[in-house]
Amino acid sequence: MAVYTEVSDDELRDFMAAYDLGHLLSCKGIAEGVENSNFLIVTDFSPFILTLYEKRVHEEDLPYFLGLMEHIAEKGFTCPTPVRTREGEALRRLAGRPAAIVTFLTGMWPRRISQEHCAALGRALAKFHAAGADFAMTRRNSLSVEDWRPLFGRIDEEEADEVQPGLAAEIRTELAFLEEHWPKDLPRGTIHADLFPDNVFFEDNTLTGFIDFYFACTDWLAYDLAICLNAWCFEPDGSFVPVRGQALLQSYQSVRKLTEAELKALPILARGAALRFLLTRLYDWINHPPGAMVRKKDPLEYRRRLAFHQKVRSAADYGLPK
């Protein structure tokens, strides 16, 4: 579950008094999200989302995340938009945590991914990249290629091999390869960096927006596509679905054409994305605190995706014409 901090009715009433959001009718913890505590609040105006930022989110990054949501919303890209108090504050404190209220994005995330979802995602991602292009703030991707080795260093190799024999050696080899071949210069901008299906809402198969910008950062735009290839274009059994890859990449390109360099880099970016989620999931798997009420995600899913990308020779293998 994703309610780590409890908010009392009194504290909440005081907190809400600073906004012009109507009369508070209800507040319920939401069993979604992993990093923060989320509440659905209902006022006589509308529903809203209240987020209390927990320890995994660095407080100094919050102005970037909230600023980005505000910026892309102003550009017309639908996403939860921070609500300001009468005094103009978006980021505040509640129950000892940094806290913000954002608008309620309608829609549900898709449980069974279709080609149509991937096509809608591709177009929306390109529009998101366009909306973020002139966002003035930047943030280093704290989970990019240079961060994987230190993260791997915090994982006990023996414990990794208990998850799957030989896993530590595989990761070590892949790390060395990626550090050597990671692209040095590609079109750069604001990326979401965590665009899994549960962060993309649809209403009757129409994409309504993205949520959860708490990994957003400044990095290669095509790396966002590489993450989506991993997160949207595989079956649960680990097999790649070419029609989804094709739908994702072609619809992205219908809005923003990928450069030659980006197309060439796609397989290695996809390997990097697979390794990034393999590493964070493996770390969480091994270091799972016994009391944490969060379902652990299987790291080996990403070992299988990585194995697929290692055999890919060009973007054509993802469904694009050569």
Next chain:
Amino acid sequence: MAVYTEVSDDELRDFMAAYDLGHLLSCKGIAEGVENSNFLIVTDFSPFILTLYEKRVHEEDLPYFLGLMEHIAEKGFTCPTPVRTREGEALRRLAGRPAAIVTFLTGMWPRRISQEHCAALGRALAKFHAAGADFAMTRRNSLSVEDWRPLFGRIDEEEADEVQPGLAAEIRTELAFLEEHWPKDLPRGTIHADLFPDNVFFEDNTLTGFIDFYFACTDWLAYDLAICLNAWCFEPDGSFVPVRGQALLQSYQSVRKLTEAELKALPILARGAALRFLLTRLYDWINHPPGAMVRKKDPLEYRRRLAFHQKVRSAADYGLPK
């Protein structure tokens, strides 16, 4: 967390199509409740609650629970009210579980209990008892005095003593006492039987209604009061708060006067209520499935309440004039 069953967007869309509830905009699992999976759904009409009944609720009891909610709502007592499909069905199936949609009750449960909360609770409880008086269905209380010994029999006494040395013997003695002295004839009717603060909503200190009728049954009306004495009138440190007891009992009596027999029985009913929650919490504490994402409740809280009630000599000790 209280989402045991996942509902896909496709399944939900099909399910919702049978109702006249407007267009489905959102569905989020709620991190509340322990027995069932609860979702807050938002349509362009209103928010609603969707409940999927999990294994601890017996399917054959559901018509009673839903019928009770409908009945008391018709009598003007605010509570979540089952919504029927165009074909008139309230109880249906979704994702392999029995399922129902109920109206959204505004308000939040109070985290810090005041005397005013207890006064509002007493009045509302008496009104609830009045509203349920002519409810045609009945349901045996499956957690009353004759059920405690079989439940205790399913608890390993050595494990009970690991929770607190001597606990098993204490329970055995109390069980024998209660079986001998439990009242044989008191005013009887429909009771809620689980009226903890998280099942009573307030909006700006005005009680808006009760929720979670899934322990409701036919039993002594005063037993509901005894449960409330336990659940509302103690500090977290285990000390009884007489002004809260007084507020609860006097305001209840402002609507329905307790009989002499009920007043006399109150201490033993309160001991019974304390033992009932001690036993179910102890059972859950010992038999906690390792994967279950539910916070365990401390059984010893109810051992301390029980010890208080054992010293009570009359209803006056709860704050009522002798």
